[in-house]
Structure formats: C-alpha cells, structure tokens
Amino acid sequence: MGNLVFVLILLVLLFPAKGEASDxxxxxxxxxxxxxxxxxxxxxxxxxxxxxxxxxxxxxxxxxxxxxxxxxxxxxxxxxxxxxxxxxxxxxxxxxxxxxxxxxxxxxxxxxxxxxxxxxFPILIAVRADAPWKTLREFVEDAKRNPDKYKSGSDGGGTALPWEAVLQSSNLRVAHAMYKGSAPNIADLLGGHIGISTTVLTPLVPQLEARKVRILASSSKMRDFPEVPTLAESGYPDAPKxxxxxxxxxxxxxxxxxxxxxxxxxxxxxxxxxxxxxxxxxxxxxxxxxxxxxxxxxxxxxxxxxxxxxxxxxx
The missing domain is CATH 3.40.190.150 (Bordetella uptake gene, domain 1)
Structure with a gap:
C-alpha cells in the first residue's frame, strides 16, 4: 500500500492536473x-x-x-x-x-x-481656454446666478459621476448631456455647444498643447498638472476620486x-x-x-x- 501511495504522488507531481499553471x-x-x-x-x-x-x-x-x-x-x-x-x-x-x-x-x-x-486615472472638468471661468467655483457661482443658461457634457458612463456630484451638491440647473465617448463631447465643447465638460486626459492632451482648453478640477491629483485642484479641494469631498x-x-x-x-x-x-x-x-x-x-x-x-x-x- 505504501508503494502504491508513493507511485500516485509521483504521478501527480510529474503530470499536473489540467488547468494548472505549469501547462x-x-x-x-x-x-x-x-x-x-x-x-x-x-x-x-x-x-x-x-x-x-x-x-x-x-x-x-x-x-x-x-x-x-x-x-x-x-x-x-x-x-x-x-x-x-x-x-x-x-x-x-x-x-x-x-x-x-x-x-x-x-x-x-x-x-x-x-x-x-x-x-x-482621474476624471477632469474642462472648459475652453477663452471661457470666463478660471476656477470651478467661478463657474458654479455664475451658473447659480443664471439658472438654465449653461449646458454641460460628459463622455458618458463613469465620467458623469463627479459632475453629478457637483450639480446636485450645488443645486445647479445646468443641462447635462452624456455623450457616447470623448470625441463628440470634446467636439461640442470646442464648438461652443456646451460650456463645460467632464472627460479623461487622453483626448484633452492635443487640445491642451494647442491651448484650446483649460482644466478647472480633477477627481484626484495629477502628476503632470499639480496646480489643478481636486474636486475635494474645490468643495466636493463626496465626488468619486x-x-x-x-x-x-x-x-x-x-x-x-x-x-x-x-x-x-x-x-x-x-x-x-x-x-x-x-x-x-x-x-x-x-x-x-x-x-x-x-x-x-x-x-x-x-x-x-x-x-x-x-x-x-x-x-
């Protein structure tokens, strides 16, 4: 019996079960x-x-x-x-x-x-470079004084969440369009169809290099843009990071x-x-x-x- 057990153990070691990492x-x-x-x-x-x-x-x-x-x-x-x-x-x-x-x-x-x-990665809130707002707080104060005046956009899905935290926490009446991706969102921002946008950094890089957009806030700190405040620093600690x-x-x-x-x-x-x-x-x-x-x-x-x-x- 002892020899049989030894042989079985040896076979298991030599021929591992299918699905194990060895094969x-x-x-x-x-x-x-x-x-x-x-x-x-x-x-x-x-x-x-x-x-x-x-x-x-x-x-x-x-x-x-x-x-x-x-x-x-x-x-x-x-x-x-x-x-x-x-x-x-x-x-x-x-x-x-x-x-x-x-x-x-x-x-x-x-x-x-x-x-x-x-x-x-963080989610960013951006405006055109020629927009009058230099900070997110400036936009919020303007939107409160002018309900229903401004339109906003996001890439859709998760990018909408930090912006929803801003809209609801501040009781803003700002239309929010959730696009199917960053391309139409950024295109409408640059074209003036929306005044403010939430997106990710990747599609913004060429626009930042061309000085066409400005980042007002990000959901978390960015290595390459340390001067950009986070949403928590801007007064929205509940926003996803x-x-x-x-x-x-x-x-x-x-x-x-x-x-x-x-x-x-x-x-x-x-x-x-x-x-x-x-x-x-x-x-x-x-x-x-x-x-x-x-x-x-x-x-x-x-x-x-x-x-x-x-x-x-x-x-």
Whole structure:
C-alpha cells in the first residue's frame, strides 16, 4: 500500500492536473475590452498585453465589445469558460459603480476572479481656454446666478459621476448631456455647444498643447498638472476620486492560472517604458494583486452604493 501511495504522488507531481499553471498558456489568450479601439482603456490593455505576451510566449489578442458602459463585455466574460483564456478588462463603471447605477446588469461581482488592477486615472472638468471661468467655483457661482443658461457634457458612463456630484451638491440647473465617448463631447465643447465638460486626459492632451482648453478640477491629483485642484479641494469631498481598469477572469478560474497571469501583468507594469507610455495618455500604472484587488472592488462597490443613494442617481 505504501508503494502504491508513493507511485500516485509521483504521478501527480510529474503530470499536473489540467488547468494548472505549469501547462498554461498553451494557446492565445483573449482580452475583452468594453470600449471602442483607441480609447485609454483599450490603449492600456494593448500595452500590457503586448508586453505580457513576451513573458507568456503566446499572443494576447485584444477584442473590443463596446456598449452599455462596459457591461456587455463584462457579461460576456462572466459567462466564459474559466480556463484562463478569456480575460476581462474591467472598469469602474462596468463593475464597482455599475452595480449601483446601471439598472439592467446581468452579472454579479462574485462572477469574476480578480487578477490584477493595472491603472488608475482621474476624471477632469474642462472648459475652453477663452471661457470666463478660471476656477470651478467661478463657474458654479455664475451658473447659480443664471439658472438654465449653461449646458454641460460628459463622455458618458463613469465620467458623469463627479459632475453629478457637483450639480446636485450645488443645486445647479445646468443641462447635462452624456455623450457616447470623448470625441463628440470634446467636439461640442470646442464648438461652443456646451460650456463645460467632464472627460479623461487622453483626448484633452492635443487640445491642451494647442491651448484650446483649460482644466478647472480633477477627481484626484495629477502628476503632470499639480496646480489643478481636486474636486475635494474645490468643495466636493463626496465626488468619486480615482477611476480604475483591471484584469478579471471568470469565477472558478484555477488559482495557479490567476497567480501566473497576475505576476506577468505585474512584471509588465514594473517596466519603466510601459509606465511612461501609460503616463503619456493620462494613466498611472497601479498594480494590485488578486487579494488586494478583490478587497478594493468591495470597498468601491460600497462607496458607489452610498453615493447613488445619497444623490439618487441612476444612469
């Protein structure tokens, strides 16, 4: 009997169970992004995927399934086989905020195995460079004196949330259009169709370089624009702060595979060249491993549930 047990143990060691990290990956990995090509979430995913594929020695193919603030892509991955070959790029709006603000989400946080948070970034409030307001407070005071005079815009989804905190906290009567992406939002800002906009840094970079826009506030501090006050510093401490992107696998994905992916993504994010590329599009490399990322997601979920209840927001 003792010899039989020894042989069985030896066989397990020599031929690990299918799905363990020793034989993974054996084919290309699909990373699913819930935004169109070219945006910050897509660009960051492609940077990390390209670098990580060198370590894993298989292609990592990015697929875009845009729509419904990222919930379409999240639902797709939640229903995928938990074998490590279909990975979601989760976002603040599709996961932590989405459960509080989107009415028809068909998945739960427990449907995912957190792998690694990879970037964080702020949401910005911007105006044209020739606008009369030099601070957010100046705009708020003007809008209070002139109800219904001004129009505002956001990229849609999560970018609307900090602005909703401003509008509701200050009891402003300012129309708010939620666009489908940054391009039409910025175009209408530059064209004078809206007076103030909430967006991310990436599409603003060329406009800032051309001195066509000015940033009044950001949801959190920015390395390259330390002079820009945060929303908390501007009088709105309840406004959401850092937004995030992170990699998640379907629940039930073997832990060795999750750990192998997470370690690979961490190595990619520690590469100074990747950090610099991310910074150029307004994103900060900010790795969290599976356990820390899971705890972070739960705290984000609770924060957004309280936020939505306080401001009675549904998107």
């Amino acid at each position: 993974y990956p054996a084919r290309p990995i699909q990373v699913v992004v819930g935004t169109p090509p070219g945006g910050p979430a897509d660009s960051a995913a492609r940077m990390v995927a390209e670098e990580s594929s060198k370590e894993l020695k298989v292609p990592i193919v990015v697929m875009n399934k845009a729509g419904a603030s990222g919930s379409i892509s999240a639902a797709y991955v939640a229903g995928a086989k938990p074998d490590g070959y279909t990975i979601l790029v989760g976002m603040s709006m599709s996961l932590s905020a989405g459960f509080a603000l989107l009415p028809d989400i068909q998945y739960k946080l427990s449907d995912f195995a957190p792998v690694a948070r990879h970037v964080v 850092d937004f995030w992107n992170g990699f998640l696998a379907p629940a039930g994905t073997p832990e060795p595979i999750v750990d192998k992916l997470s370690g690979t993504f961490r190595k990619a994010l520690n590469n100074p060249a990747i950090q610099e590329k991310l910074a150029r599009i307004g994103l900060s490399a900010s790795y969290q491993g599976p356990a820390e990322f899971r705890e972070y997601l739960q705290k984000e979920y609770e924060m957004y549930m309280n936020f939505a209840k306080k401001y009675n927001i549904r998107l």
